[in-house]
Amino acid sequence: MSSDTNDYIKFESTNIRIDDILKCSFSSWCDLFKDYLYPYRIIKPLPTSFIEYLLSDGIKLNSDQQKLEQTSDNEYSDWEEEEEPNEDSGPVHSKFPELHEQIISDIKELGGKVIPKLNWSSPKDANWLLPGNTINCTDINDIYLLLKSSDHVVDDLLYPFSEVEEKEVTTKVEHELILKKWIDINPALEFRVFVKDSKLLGVSQRDLNHYEFLKDLQPQLQEKIEPFIAQAIEKLQKTDLNSFIIDIYIPRPFSKIYVIDINPFSRKSDSLLFTWNELLTKKFEQYEFRLINETNVGAFAKKQYSESQVPIDVVGATHDSEALIELAREWDKLQKNEDQDTSN
């Protein structure tokens, strides 16, 4: 193929800066939107021992579960012949007891059910681990399990600036754990709003299912969203954040807008019913409001969370017997809990 053919699209950079990413960290923007947030708690700074625990291999949780051991003939037994002293034995939280207590008390104060996230990301790619495929947690072990199993969480911890083109990245992130009170959200009424250089480019449905009723609601929703976003742009402009993606929720009767999250204007954020190329190159005369309709429903059906459809742990476990035992053990435990729950 000759090099002067024009049948490719240039990969446009978002030109995101470290500073933009830091400004999208939950604790950096939450005060600006405090009247529009559901209750939450921020735990910051996080002890190094907790970060190390999150990044360590294997899933060791807090209860006194038996350890599965591999016997010589490659079968697994749940008892050990000899107790060997192990510096890792003891409850998981012995290395971060204060944080552990803080999380327990925050869960209680927030009504007993929370969604955890770090500076930018929730562990929604690990939702398959909890019964019902949710990330709402009632027990501290749920939080540990989700955070430890999520690639999005690892990304927050290790690679938050991987999209940045600045050469020397020496910025140290102050890691934070956010606990958000769980709210029974109607996913049809969540929207993702794209703002570039302080200009509203587009609004997309967040949940990529077809909701027939949204079409008729569109004018009413736009009437609410437009002034709210104008105000958000103004607030964030004052902090020198001019490009961002804001997730909002507008429950019935559409009198109030809630902010769910503010995300970096980066390819790591899902562009949903837009493409990143459009967001970076298209001249939007007027912003576009995009919904799933009868004709595009099939096209987007596979997009949602597509990056997480095969959990990396499962792929890894097929090559790693220890990881496989851990997964089997966790799965067994979850099933038992679910059985207990349903028999109550």
Ligand SMILES: Nc1ncnc2c1ncn2[C@@H]1O[C@H](COP(=O)(O)OP(=O)(O)OP(=O)(O)O)[C@@H](O)[C@H]1O
């Ligand atoms: N307080 C809450 N109660 C119930 N559900 C919530 C709450 N906050 C968020 N959610 C649900 O979880 C989803 C993910 O939450 P959030 O946007 O905070 O995670 P995220 O990791 O930043 O997602 P993304 O990677 O798409 O930016 C939301 O779309 C919403 O449906």
Ligand SMILES: [Mg+2]
């Ligand atoms: Mg987000």
